[in-house]
Amino acid sequence: MFDKVAGVSCFESVLDRKEWADLEPVRQDDGPNPVVKIAYSEKFSDVYDYFRALLKNDEKSERAFALTADAIELNAANYTVWHYRRVLLQALSKDLREEMRYITAIIEEQPKNYQVWHHRRMVVEWLNDPSEELEFIADILSQDAKNYHAWQHRQWVIQEYKLWDDELEFVENLLEEDVRNNSAWNQRHFVISHTTGFSDAAIVEREIQYCLNQIKKAPHNESAWNYLKGMLQDRGMSSQPGLLERVLELKETHCSPYLLAFLFDCYEDALENSVQRENAEEDERKETLKKALEICELLAQEKDTIRKEYWQFLGRSLKNRFVTGGSSDEPDVAESSGKQESN
């Protein structure tokens, strides 16, 4: 790797290489009036001057291909070099499996670089062979379980080549290691929505159970609660028999702002449903509303004061919708009256 501290490396100057003698290097051109002066290190200017010469001549040769590796080593974010390397891979019919090994080495060193991940995807597509991918990505994730690029690549591989079978197990293993890994929770949703789906009651029950178990291990877990809410919001929180009771039970020993927010959502959902039920008990409704408003108060004043404005907004909009039996109160009336206060 290039030693930026010493500015000196064991890299042999390109100028010394006999095989480059025929090429006129192209110095950096910053336009007719350079915006700013740039002082390069010698090695960097060596490599890039010759790279520019190759580009200018549109040279497609082995030495050009080798130089792209030098250029990448100096600056792996330079997308023009990666483009050119791809052109050369095809023009020279290079061994793509060897290229995969090269890409693996670069990603191991620089796992957050956009260009190399996109390059990997292209080569996998050309090879039409994803067989190494899941294991490779798992290795990268073992070093940083939330690497956004790694997860995108994983989702692409799985979807493109239909490699769903073992993914749920993979996700569960990651959540065993770190139950707060939001990427893993997202992946869980991704796998299930593309395989069994969430419409089967048995699946939903299984997922609820899974979420509650994880929450018991680590109560202050935004991802688990987001997942639970995300899964249920379309069907309605109160559609799940016994869920409210289970959450109320958890509240005694594993409370968190997220649990309280979820309870609020349950009460809100119950209120919405009772509006539609003509024989709804007025007392029951009042009680539910009271409990919901108490939660907003508790969160705003004590449990999650940094988001006080949000909790107070929720309380106001609930009151506007459900107090004094105003059945004509549409949600957006509540929103606009809530928002007349500062924005």
Add this chain to the structure above:
Amino acid sequence: VKLLIFSLRTFTKKSTKIDSLLLDKHGDYIAAYGSKKDDYEYTLSEYLRMSGIYWGLTVMDLMSQLPRMNRQEIIDFIKACQHDCGGISASIGHDPHLLYTLSAVQILCLYDSVDALDVDRVVEYVKGLQQEDGSFAGDKWGEIDTRFSFCAVATLALLGKMDTINVDKAVEFVLSCMNFDGGFGCRPGSESHAGQIYCCTGFLSLTGQLHQLNADLLGWWLCERQLPSGGLNGRPEKLPDVCYSWWVLASLKIIGRIHWIDKAKLRMFILACQDEETGGFADRPGDMVDPFHTLFGVAGLSLLGDEQIKAVNPVLCMPEDVLQRIGLQPDLLS
């Protein structure tokens, strides 16, 4: 004794909180950037130079110090970066890309010199990157990302040419990236991420589709990014970073829920990210500064209402007065 005094000084210096905005220092930092110090870092960032210039110029304009920059040299530089296909590259000798095409158009809008480009060719380039499913590739190599959907419509909106693409299909794709938590990722199924959310809400604003959002749900996810320190992170369980003060805050402003953040605490966090000696902002207090975080720190403070800074448009991250001159007023939810 000397050693003791040294370590005492260091300790004292680090624990002094910065609670005022050092606008002059930031102006000096940006004006000098690349001309003498940190040449190695500057060289390494050549592949994004066009965006680097956009960050620098925008923050200078927000601080009312734009005249300190070299307008003509920059316009000439941009001209030299437009390729035959119409697309614009990050720097001379680099390949064209949507990211740098947007940055170039934003810069020329600041300078009221869009005619420096062959606008029709820019439009053709952008149009040519739209895929069948409505998404946009970043360049001819085909990487798909909602960031590029935003770049495409922002570029065309600034040029007044939005009707040249299939807007309905573009909207369809972006909406297909909406997740169960109300947020957006880079492609369908991708984890919600504040940077991507900014791009998608900005996109929906420019295409007049903000009503498709679940603003309460998304607003809650966004205000959950605020940590006890007052700073904002980009996804659950990650560290705060000053640039999320922009991605998250601008998104909240667009959907009309910026008041759900504790503004005072966020302001304190952003101010603490300044470097008193060098000027500029870092990603978090004590780290090295750069122009990217400097822009987003200052822009974030503008959104929070700091009157020493010009008003910034939350959709395009450009001074409001520039957009007024162009006649572009993207939708915001109230």
